[in-house]
Amino acid sequence: MEAFLFYLFSTAAVLSALAVVLPPHPKARAPIHSAVAMVLCFFFVAALYAMLSAHLLAVLQVLVYAGAIMVLFTFVIMLLNLQQDNVDKPEPPGFFKMLGGLMALTTTWGLITKFTADEFLAPISAQLVEKLADPLHYGNLQDIGRLLFSKYLLPFELTSVLLLTAMIGAVIVAKRDPKTTWIPEAVKQLTYRERHGKRVEKGAP
């Protein structure tokens, strides 16, 4: 049963990850298709986390990745007026795309041969604990929280500084500067006075 579920979830995760990168249909090249495939992939990876009895991280994966980050991506896709942008048009791959594909293939092959080599796991196999004594007390919120607030207290506090910095940075970078940025006519929002070309009288509706 465990093997069946593992192969089911891992195949689905790898296939949906492939759908993010290589569109299954030539019309599905828009980034929103990649985003939907990505959400699917995050759900299957969360299922794999649950099989590794990392319950808290499986929930966080769905909440943070599929919930927050991908919704942010979708917002940005909707904010941008991407219809005229014909980036990634279906064309035969050029030399550099071939080279990129070859490099990615080499990376994957190298990682898999390393991971499946016998001597890779030999130094730590003495400590491998395949069956845990008490699976109820593994990977739950209470024990991870205890670790976070004792052994990893400093990195945990620094994470809050990082998030604050990222928030301020995102606001400053995304702020619209009317002198340098281009605003499409269709998106431009006119004030009442600009639209009607007259002053708003006192007491006017």
Place this chain on the structure above:
Amino acid sequence: MIGLTHYLVVSALLFGIGTLGVLVRRNALVVFMCIELMLNAVNMSFIAFSRFRGGMDGHVVAFFVMAVAAAEAAVGLALILHLFRTRQSLNVDEANLMRH
């Protein structure tokens, strides 16, 4: 019996697919999603190692990776927004100047 190696191979495959996307796709948004995919693959190997060694430190590291990924997504998407406003395109090949 599903062991550590199985999970590591899935993690390597996901990482490789993410690398492929970063190198092959030209749309800045898709390149960004592929970076998230690579972070996820690394997270999975952290969790697999900590599960099969019996500790929970890998979970804490994966938690930090998630926090960094969230921060990176916010800043990166702001940069992409700005890139589109100044160039009207998301093609990473066209963004070859370090100024407006």
